[in-house]
Amino acid sequence: MPTQTVQAQPGQNQADQDRIAKVGDAAYRIRHHALNMGEVQGQGYVGQALGAADMLAVVYADQLRFRAEDPHWEARDRFLLSTGHYAIGHYAALAEAGIVPVEELQTYGSDDSRLPMSGMSTYTPGMEISGGSLGHGLTIAVGMALGLRHQGSDARVYNFLSDGELDEGSTWEAAMGAHHHQLGNLTAMVDINALQADGKTDTVLRTEPITEKWAAAGWYAQRVDGNDVGALLAAFDNAAAQAAAVGRPSVILCDTKVGRGVPLLEDREKAHFMRIEEHEWQTCREQLTAGYEGKASA
Numbered sequence: 001m002p003t004q005t006v007q008a009q010p011g012q013n014q015a016d017q018d019r020i021a022k023v024g025d026a027a028y029r030i031r032h033h034a035l036n037m038g039e040v041q042g043q044g045y046v047g048q049a050l051g052a053a054d055m056l057a058v059v060y061a062d063q064l065r066f067r068a069e070d071p072h073w074e075a076r077d078r079f080l081l082s083t084g085h086y087a088i089g090h091y092a093a094l095a096e097a098g099i100v101p102v103e104e105l106q107t108y109g110s111d112d113s114r115l116p117m118s119g120m121s122t123y124t125p126g127m128e129i130s131g132g133s134l135g136h137g138l139t140i141a142v143g144m145a146l147g148l149r150h151q152g153s154d155a156r157v158y159n160f161l162s163d164g165e166l167d168e169g170s171t172w173e174a175a176m177g178a179h180h181h182q183l184g185n186l187t188a189m190v191d192i193n194a195l196q197a198d199g200k201t202d203t204v205l206r207t208e209p210i211t212e213k214w215a216a217a218g219w220y221a222q223r224v225d226g227n228d229v230g231a232l233l234a235a236f237d238n239a240a241a242q243a244a245a246v247g248r249p250s251v252i253l254c255d256t257k258v259g260r261g262v263p264l265l266e267d268r269e270k271a272h273f274m275r276i277e278e279h280e281w282q283t284c285r286e287q288l289t290a291g292y293e294g295k296a297s298a
Contacts (some may be wrong), residue, residue: 012230019062023229026096027057028292031261032285033092037108037115038274039281044109044117046274047258047265049089051227052160052191055254056093058232059158059189063240068098071125077155078144080128082137083162083191087119090127090160099126135168137161138188142174145186149245156243159188164196166207172217175249179218184247187239188219191226193256210253219251226254261288 012020034049059079067073081090091108094100100115107113114123119131129140141159148155165171178186192210194201201207214221220242224235232254239250259265259274262284268274276284 016230019233020229023054023057023061023233024295026061027053027229028261028288029096030057030089030092031288033095033102033105034088035262035281035284035288037088037091037105038276040106041109041117042278043273043275045085045088046276047268048083048086048162048191048193049092050262050265051193051256051258051260052086052089052254053092053260054227054229054232055160055189055191055256056089057096058229058236060093060097062233063236064097064158065155066097066099066126071099075153075155078128078141078148078157079126080137080141080144080157080159081119081131082129082141082159082165083134084118084120084131086160086162086191087115087117087124087127087131090119091115091124094124094126097126100124134162134165135170137165138171138174138178141186141188142178142181142183145178145183145249146181149183149185154185154245156185156187157183159186161188161190162196163190163192163194163201163207163210164204166190166210167196167205172213175214175217175219175251178249182246183249184242184244186249187236187243188249188251190251190253191256192253193258195258214251214253218248220248221251221253223253223255226256227260261291263287263291 030053031050038044038046065077095102108115109117119127121127121130141157145157211221211223222235224231235252242250
């Protein structure tokens with residue numbers, strides 16, 4: 001099966017530039033929301049939220065079909081957050097999409113909040129599954145995509161995974177199942193930030209060559225800079241062109257950087273679960289805004 005490395009294309013027209021700007025603006029706001037939520041607890045999976053913000057922005061600002069006022073709309077596309085600890089980033093994206101009120105983000109992780117620190121579908125509007133125990137998301141996505149096809153729905157399923165989940169055998173069983181059932185309505189997106197709870201991913205369990213493994217399992221596989229909005233959009237467009245009721249499932253492998261957009265956090269040790277000091281939060285926001293405004297004026 002062919003594989004592909006996707007890069008942003010030069011010479012974009014105005015429509016392309018406007019599209020990239022729209023998603024880039026959404027990614028900035030998602031990062032800002034994540035920092036504000038993190039400050040409520042003083043710690044958390046902030047680095048993952050910052051690193052994955054561009055991926056989440058592309059999904060919610062450009063790709064996903066949904067109704068903010070009706071999270072259970074039957075014809076919606078489904079976004080499944082397999083990595084429940086990334087919930088802080090997902091909540092930020094749900095707020096950006098208008099599904100969760102922005103002011104509710106201040107309740108993150110608090111008692112009786114609809115926004116617990118790990119994603120729970122029973123609590124949060126727009127949260128399709130309860131994540132946490134890694135390796136389960138793709139198995140659910142396969143069943144959901146197959147069920148939607150049996151119902152005659154043209155809705156698509158997007159499953160967000162982490163590179164740490166590629167350590168799990170259930171992920172690869174699900175990948176083979178998706179190919180077997182020819183689930184062309186399924187797109188997986190993998191955040192490859194090279195870090196997991198026990199250390200660097202390649203020291204815990206080497207999974208490379210990842211692209212070739214997905215392709216060998218029968219998927220349309222692309223690898224992309226997950227912090228390059230233009231490249232992400234191109235990859236998702238390629239996946240959308242492959243989408244069909246019966247066809248190859250797609251996977252987009254996204255190389256990202258933990259803490260992206262906030263230099264203070266990008267090279268911080270023990271970045272899987274960050275403790276950020278009280279005096280550092282405003283510096284983080286200032287660095288994020290300075291970088292965003294610098295890109296906008298470039």
